[in-house]
Amino acid sequence: MVPKRVLLLLLVTTLGLRCARNTERVALDEPITPPGTVEREPYLVTISDTSAVLRWSTYTPEQPGIRFWAEEAEGDTTELVLEEMGRDHTFQMLSLLPATEYTYQIQINDTLWSDAAGFRTFPKPGSKEPFAFLAFGDSGLRSAGQLAAADQLNQEEAALIIHMGDVAYVDGTVQEFTDNHFGVYAPLLKRVPFFPAPGDHDLRTAGGAPYIDAFTPPGGRPSSDSPLYYSFTYGSVRFISLDSKSSEEHAVEHGYLGDPSSEQYQWLLRQLSAARADPNIDWTMVYFHHPPYSASTGFGGHGSDLAIRRTISPLMDGYRVLLVFNGHDHDYQRSRPIRGNALAEDGEGTVYFVSGGGGGRTTFRGTGSDWFTAFSEQLYHYLRVQVDHYTVRIEAVNVDGNVFDEYEVTIPEDQRKTWTREAEPLALPGVGADEAAGTGGEAAAGSTDTGSPPQSPPPGTPPDTL
Numbered sequence: 502m503v504p505k506r507v508l509l510l511l512l513v514t515t516l517g518l519r520c521a522r523n524t525e526r527v528a529l530d531e532p533i534t535p536p537g538t539v540e541r542e543p544y545l546v547t548i549s550d551t552s553a554v555l556r557w558s559t560y561t562p563e564q565p566g567i568r569f570w571a572e573e574a575e576g577d578t579t580e581l582v583l584e585e586m587g588r589d590h591t592f593q594m595l596s597l598l599p600a601t602e603y604t605y606q607i608q609i610n611d612t613l614w615s616d617a618a619g620f621r622t623f624p625k626p627g628s629k630e631p632f633a634f635l636a637f638g639d640s641g642l643r644s645a646g647q648l649a650a651a652d653q654l655n656q657e658e659a660a661l662i663i664h665m666g667d668v669a670y671v672d673g674t675v676q677e678f679t680d681n682h683f684g685v686y687a688p689l690l691k692r693v694p695f696f697p698a699p700g701d702h703d704l705r706t707a708g709g710a711p712y713i714d715a716f717t718p719p720g721g722r723p724s725s726d727s728p729l730y731y732s733f734t735y736g737s738v739r740f741i742s743l744d745s746k747s748s749e750e751h752a753v754e755h756g757y758l759g760d761p762s763s764e765q766y767q768w769l770l771r772q773l774s775a776a777r778a779d780p781n782i783d784w785t786m787v788y789f790h791h792p793p794y795s796a797s798t799g800f801g802g803h804g805s806d807l808a809i810r811r812t813i814s815p816l817m818d819g820y821r822v823l824l825v826f827n828g829h830d831h832d833y834q835r836s837r838p839i840r841g842n843a844l845a846e847d848g849e850g851t852v853y854f855v856s857g858g859g860g861g862r863t864t865f866r867g868t869g870s871d872w873f874t875a876f877s878e879q880l881y882h883y884l885r886v887q888v889d890h891y892t893v894r895i896e897a898v899n900v901d902g903n904v905f906d907e908y909e910v911t912i913p914e915d916q917r918k919t920w921t922r923e924a925e926p927l928a929l930p931g932v933g934a935d936e937a938a939g940t941g942g943e944a945a946a947g948s949t950d951t952g953s954p955p956q957s958p959p960p961g962t963p964p965d966t967l
């Protein structure tokens with residue numbers, strides 16, 4: 502007999518609530534919410550292997566509720582209705598089963614339930630089950646190009662979405678996020694979690710408050726103290742999302758990626774070290790807005806961010822990060838494998854993708870090519886990335902749903918998991934080669950199968966807190 506699963510659901514804005522367990526199966530064709538009630542359709546702020554956070558907003562204060570169930574939980578439905586009125590509604594579902602399909606409906610004003618929607622919890626960390634994720638950037642303009650790409654995206658089946666910044670043009674206001682993001686991708690966002698990295702436009706209003714409010718789960722991300730950079734795990738992939746915005750000002754500040762003493766840089770070092778030491782992790786994928794390798798120098802093109810290249814690319818080399826995803830330039834670019842700022846063999850270097858064709862430009866005037874360029878084209882598009890254990894396949898998809906570029910990389914056999922024990926020395930900016938070699942070598946020798954970090958961060962780095 503299957504033990505009764507207790508599905509715990511917490512309300513974030515909890516004050517006076519009533520909770521009921523309903524064992525009756527909910528009909529999927531019950532009435533939908535009245536038109537004009539919901540300002541932001543329900544969207545998944547985050548999902549893990551045991552939890553999910555759902556959020557939506559209404560134009561006027563309403564009384565929200567939610568009910569959800571898993572098919573395999575023997576028909577049990579958890580239902581919760583908040584007695585407090587409000588406009589922004591956040592429900593955190595905890596103690597969920599991993600790799601399980603859930604169905605939910607939201608309620609407005611204690612009467613009508615929405616259409617049913619579904620999501621799938623992540624598998625347990627270390628799972629090797631194949632999965633797909635979507636990646637794009639520079640999208641939120643509500644242009645014809647964005648809407649055309651969204652028509653394709655909204656039909657995709659994927660485990661998660663990463664976004665490389667500039668979610669909402671022009672200034673990242675509350676209204677722009679509502680209209681240019683949530684209003685465009687609602688069919689996708691209600692069933693697939695969205696993990697953004699901030700772009701320059703996203704942080705223009707009130708220090709990025711609308712962006713932070715929209716995408717930060719209650720209590721923040723468990724991997725980071727900052728709402729602007731964080732990591733998460735799906736199966737055997739560790740995703741690391743960074744805030745590269747401050748590189749634009751070339752200022753040494755809290756999160757400046759180009760400054761090795763900054764909090765974000767030090768956090769990144771600990772993340773990379775922990776991911777490499779974690780026996781559950783096969784891949785580390787890093788994404789942020791400003792591209793260290795970009796050949797876009799024509800009209801509206803930004804080109805390579807050399808500060809980021811100098812500071813971040815050595816880390817990608819040192820920790821064997823094979824895939825990096827960027828935006829900012831409004832085109833599609835795939836680099837050749839790069840290691841040590843030179844070309845490398847497949848599987849031996851990092852391939853940098855620029856995927857900034859989400860819709861943030863209404864006209865195109867061509868892209869460029871440089872020594873590192875493998876493929877470059879200026880068009881609306883997004884990336885579909887399929888992970889199958891040691892092999893990852895990236896497909897670039899146009900607004901017609903056709904794949905116009907594809908790239909596949911497999912972790913070389915002699916590098917699988919040996920990364921955790923025999924990684925090459927990390928060349929830190931400002932550190933001599935001998936010194937860097939000593940740091941990496943000593944740490945590598947000291948690593949074990951227990952998952953302890955194999956490489957000591959630079960002096961002054963706090964202990965790993967993961």
Ligand SMILES: [Fe+2]
Pocket residue numbers: 667700701702790828829830
């Ligand atoms: Fe940008």
